[in-house]
Amino acid sequence: DAGVIQSPRHEVTEMGQEVTLRCKPISGHDYLFWYRQTMMRGLELLIYFNNNVPIDDSGMPEDRFSAKMPNASFSTLKIQPSEPRDSAVYFCASSLARTGGLDTQYFGPGTRLTVL
Amino acid sequence: QKEVEQNSGPLSVPEGAIASLNCTYSDRVSQSFFWYRQYSGKSPELIMSIYSNGDKEDGRFTAQLNKASQYVSLLIRDSQPSDSATYLCAVNRDTDKLIFGTGTRLQVFP
Numbered sequence: 001d002a003g004v005i006q007s008p009r010h011e012v013t014e015m016g017q018e019v020t021l022r023c024k025p026i027s028g029h030d031y032l033f034w035y036r037q038t039m040m041r042g043l044e045l046l047i048y049f050n051n052n053v054p055i056d057d058s059g060m061p062e063d064r065f066s067a068k069m070p071n072a073s074f075s076t077l078k079i080q081p082s083e084p085r086d087s088a089v090y091f092c093a094s095s096l097a098r099t100g101g102l103d104t105q106y107f108g109p110g111t112r113l114t115v116l
Numbered sequence: 117q118k119e120v121e122q123n124s125g126p127l128s129v130p131e132g133a134i135a136s137l138n139c140t141y142s143d144r145v146s147q148s149f150f151w152y153r154q155y156s157g158k159s160p161e162l163i164m165s166i167y168s169n170g171d172k173e174d175g176r177f178t179a180q181l182n183k184a185s186q187y188v189s190l191l192i193r194d195s196q197p198s199d200s201a202t203y204l205c206a207v208n209r210d211t212d213k214l215i216f217g218t219g220t221r222l223q224v225f226p
Contacts, residue, residue, distance in 0.1 A: 033214075042218035042219060043216040045213060056213065104162045
């Protein structure tokens with residue numbers, strides 16, 4: 001299995017530009033999670049989907065952030081307009097459903113975003 | 117108070133020693149607890165999960181959970197330089213979400 005795939009691996013953009021991050025979860029996984037990691041705040045959950053449906057987006061910092069999952073094999077996280085404080089590593093993770101609790105979350109390699 | 121707290125470290129131990137990593141959490145209804153390892157520039161990977169009070173052993177790793185004290189720890193026996201990484205504690209709140217601590221950086225020196 002190829003694991004969780006994210007693209008691009010690195011993104012450098014200027015403030016005000018639109019940024020789109022992409023994720024392909026492990027085939028057959030029911031859950032998809034988007035995280036952001038910074039030195040100051042650690043690993044923060046932004047939003048997660050179950051069977052392509054957004055379940056909890058309470059971690060999305062503001063309206064500039066949006067996420068979609070049009071099908072079971074693809075998700076996007078969009079930032080429009082981007083700001084320097086959005087600079088971070090963005091991880092996508094996927095997992096199987098498990099009765100009574102969580103199964104292992106498998107993380108993608110991450111996208112390192114730098115907003116100048 | 118943060119939901120999941122860890123000492124940021126670095127925790128430095130000599131090769132062959134036991135490394136002890138600690139984590140406290142604030143939500144008493146938390147049910148599941150996880151330890152992830154993250155090498156510099158890499159993504160987190162799960163190394164241990166624990167769901168009930170007591171110890172759980174897997175090779176050189178032992179996870180310990182004390183729900184009354186809201187405390188979970190990870191012991192690494194016979195530490196190796198390859199264990200040098202950041203260790204993230206994660207706690208399950210609700211059914212589907214994980215809350216992560218900011219991690220403890222472990223350095224194992226030869």
